[in-house]
Amino acid sequence: MEWTGHSEHLTAAVGMTQVWRPDTTEEAWRLKRQYGTFASYVAGGTWLRTRWESGSSVLPPYLISLDKIAPLQAIQQLESEQEAVELRIGAAVTLAAIESHPLAGGAVPLLGKAVSAVAAPSVRRQATIGGNVMSRSGDLIPALLALDAVIVSYSQGQYERQPLAEWLAGDGGDCDKLTVGFELKQVGGSCWFRKIGRRETFTPSVITIACAYRADSTAGRLLDVRIAVGGAGMAPVRLYEAETAAESGASGASVYAAVRKGIPSVADDYASAAYRRMAAANVIAAELDRAASG
Amino acid sequence: MIETNFRLSCTVNGEPIERLVQPARRLLDLLREDMDLTGTKPGCEAGRCGACMVLVDGQPMNACLMMAYQCEGRSVVTIEGLSGCGQRHASGSHPAESYADEPHPIQRAIVAEGGLQCGYCTPGIVISLAGLYNRTVAPSREQIEEALSGNLCRCTGYEGIIRAAMRASSHPDPTP
Numbered sequence: 472m473e474w475t476g477h478s479e480h481l482t483a484a485v486g487m488t489q490v491w492r493p494d495t496t497e498e499a500w501r502l503k504r505q506y507g508t509f510a511s512y513v514a515g516g517t518w519l520r521t522r523w524e525s526g527s528s529v530l531p532p533y534l535i536s537l538d539k540i541a542p543l544q545a546i547q548q549l550e551s552e553q554e555a556v557e558l559r560i561g562a563a564v565t566l567a568a569i570e571s572h573p574l575a576g577g578a579v580p581l582l583g584k585a586v587s588a589v590a591a592p593s594v595r596r597q598a599t600i601g602g603n604v605m606s607r608s609g610d611l612i613p614a615l616l617a618l619d620a621v622i623v624s625y626s627q628g629q630y631e632r633q634p635l636a637e638w639l640a641g642d643g644g645d646c647d648k649l650t651v652g653f654e655l656k657q658v659g660g661s662c663w664f665r666k667i668g669r670r671e672t673f674t675p676s677v678i679t680i681a682c683a684y685r686a687d688s689t690a691g692r693l694l695d696v697r698i699a700v701g702g703a704g705m706a707p708v709r710l711y712e713a714e715t716a717a718e719s720g721a722s723g724a725s726v727y728a729a730v731r732k733g734i735p736s737v738a739d740d741y742a743s744a745a746y747r748r749m750a751a752a753n754v755i756a757a758e759l760d761r762a763a764s765g
Numbered sequence: 766m767i768e769t770n771f772r773l774s775c776t777v778n779g780e781p782i783e784r785l786v787q788p789a790r791r792l793l794d795l796l797r798e799d800m801d802l803t804g805t806k807p808g809c810e811a812g813r814c815g816a817c818m819v820l821v822d823g824q825p826m827n828a829c830l831m832m833a834y835q836c837e838g839r840s841v842v843t844i845e846g847l848s849g850c851g852q853r854h855a856s857g858s859h860p861a862e863s864y865a866d867e868p869h870p871i872q873r874a875i876v877a878e879g880g881l882q883c884g885y886c887t888p889g890i891v892i893s894l895a896g897l898y899n900r901t902v903a904p905s906r907e908q909i910e911e912a913l914s915g916n917l918c919r920c921t922g923y924e925g926i927i928r929a930a931m932r933a934s935s936h937p938d939p940t941p
Contacts, residue, residue: 490771490788490834517830520791521811524829534789536834591915593825593893594812597835 490534496542496625499535500649506533512649514538514563515597517590518606537563537601543651546572556657559623562601562650566611567592569600579655581662581683585614588666601650604635607643612707613681614664616699620655624648639707660685660695663758667702667750669741675703677742678734678751684717686762693717693763698730700751705737710755717759727756775836777802778846786833793817793828795836796843804844804888808917815916818889819843825896827915844888847895848872871895871929874939880929882920890916894930903934 490513493499503510510533513519522528537543543563551557556578560569566586569575576583589595589603589610603609604622612635620635626648635653662683666676684696696717701707713729721729730752736744771788774781777800786795793810796802796819808816810829817828820842848868867873871894874880881887890913897904897912904912909930918926932939 487787488789490832492834515830516832516835517812517827520830520832524810530789538835590812591815592911593815593818593827593915594830596824596826597830 488530488532488534490536492536492539494539496540496649496651497628499537499540500625500627502533502535503649504647506535508646509533510535512537514543514599514601515565516602517594517598518602518609543601546575548574549654551656553656555659557654558656559652559654560600561652562604563599564601566590566595566598566600566603570595579618579657581614581618581658581664581681582611582655584662584664585611585681588664600653604653605650607639607706608675608701608703610666610676610679610701612639613679613699613701615653615655616701616707616709617662617681617683617697618655618658619697620653622650623652623654624650636709658683658695658697661762665754667754678702678705678747679707680751680754682755682758684759684762686765688765691763691765692720693759696759698755700734702737702747704739705735705747708733708735710734713755717763720763723756723760726759727752730755771834773833773837775838776840778842779840788832788834790833791829792819792831792833792836792841795833796828796841802843802845806885806888808886808889813915813917814886815889815893815913816886818892818916820847820892820896820899823896823899825893825912825915842892844891847892869895870933870939871898874929874933874936875926877939878925878929878932880921880925886916886918886920890918890926894926894933897930898933904930906931 491502493502503512509531511531513534514537523530543561545561546564547559549557549559556574558574560575566589570583570586576586590598600611603611615635621632622635622638624631660683665680667678668674668676679701682698685694687694696714698710698713699707700710710730710733712733713726716726716729731748734748734751738744771786772783773786774783793805793807796805805819805828806816808814812827812830818825819828822839869891871891893912893916901908906927909927
């Protein structure tokens with residue numbers, strides 16, 4: 472199949488990487504179909520660059536830049552009959568843009584806290600929400616999971632919406648889809664976001680925790696508790712059992728045990744699986760206990 | 766058939782440039798190897814240490830993470846452009862812009878407060894602080910720490926650098 476679209480085509484010397492800059496989602500998707508595994512979508516490119524530099528992957532012959540596709544750069548408020556704000560955030564929106572946008576980082580505090588905890592300001596000016604999620608280990612994922620975010624993708628003239636949790640449960644092998652954005656709703660109440668690591672910055676977190684809840688001060692209970700965890704090398708997950716335990720007013724020990732049970736067993740050179748479970752359970756049980764006791 | 770290179774058009778230290786370049790070439794390599802602007806330092810080359818920080822459209826960015834095509838139509842200012850050296854300063858509203866042929870006030874304040882030792886990270890740190898002062902005339906300590914959160918310094922312990930940043934905002938002339 473020969474490409475006949477209107478993309479801007481930046482060509483380097485023979486044997487070097489070529490960069491396509493399509494104007495539409497359809498064009499980008501067709502280019503990826505044409506070049507297959509010889510091409511990679513790129514937006515900010517910060518995560519890809521670290522992989523190329525470390526040798527984890529190779530700079531492909533073709534890059535398909537998403538930087539000229541307007542809908543992928545936009546943060547839109549969706550029409551909704553509900554009071555809560557519903558948003559669609561384009562996959563190529565930078566983390567800095569989300570951080571400073573009144574409808575994103577402003578109206579959805581858990582997202583705002585998560586975004587401002589990713590890397591340094593200079594990286595956030597270039598890195599995008601799409602890249603963070605497509606890495607399948609980005610620190611935004613726990614926050615998006617807690618917010619029940621939906622991933623919007625494009626393939627063959629069709630847009631498809633899929634819960635992020637469901638997408639994460641897959642193997643990520645569907646290369647025929649282009650992720651174009653994320654939809655999420657504002658969640659009322661309180662929230663917090665923690666990254667636990669060997670030091671404050673410059674290293675991947677050992678465990679990342681996102682939590683949102685509403686406190687019923689008269690009944691001394693927590694409602695609509697949402698807890699999700701992720702971290703280097705660990706598939707991000709929601710901790711549904713721990714959420715139920717916290718909402719039922721179970722003891723701190725029960726919440727602690729439910730968190731430990733829900734954390735995937737993943738170890739690396741810096742943190743054992745037991746340490747990850749213990750650190751997450753300590754933080755989550757303590758924070759929820761504090762919230763419940765007002 | 767592949768015959769042509771990408772012609773990058775942008776400004777570097779206020780000067781318009783047009784040159785043939787591989788589109789995926791790192792800005793860091795473009796500056797250091799193609800333009801001999803070696804004040805921008807390679808460090809971790811993964812966006813963590815900040816030694817390669819440059820101002821892009823007035824905002825600090827990591828030159829190791831940016832590709833040439835991403836600089837199209839933008840303004841890039843390196844440490845050489847910031848400190849004068851016969852070239853124009855980046856656009857901005859801070860009074861620092863008036864010192865055309867002298868070191869930037871951040872640089873003078875760093876000297877005054879002993880905010881460097883080996884000096885390797887210093888260009889990146891100066892750029893990060895200059896970017897902050899482009900946006901904020903009198904930043905708080907918290908804002909300074911946030912602005913420096915992408916810069917590693919293994920010598921100073923940061924206190925001298927933070928003192929310098931505070932001095933630059935409180936002294937009209939931060940020269941010792």
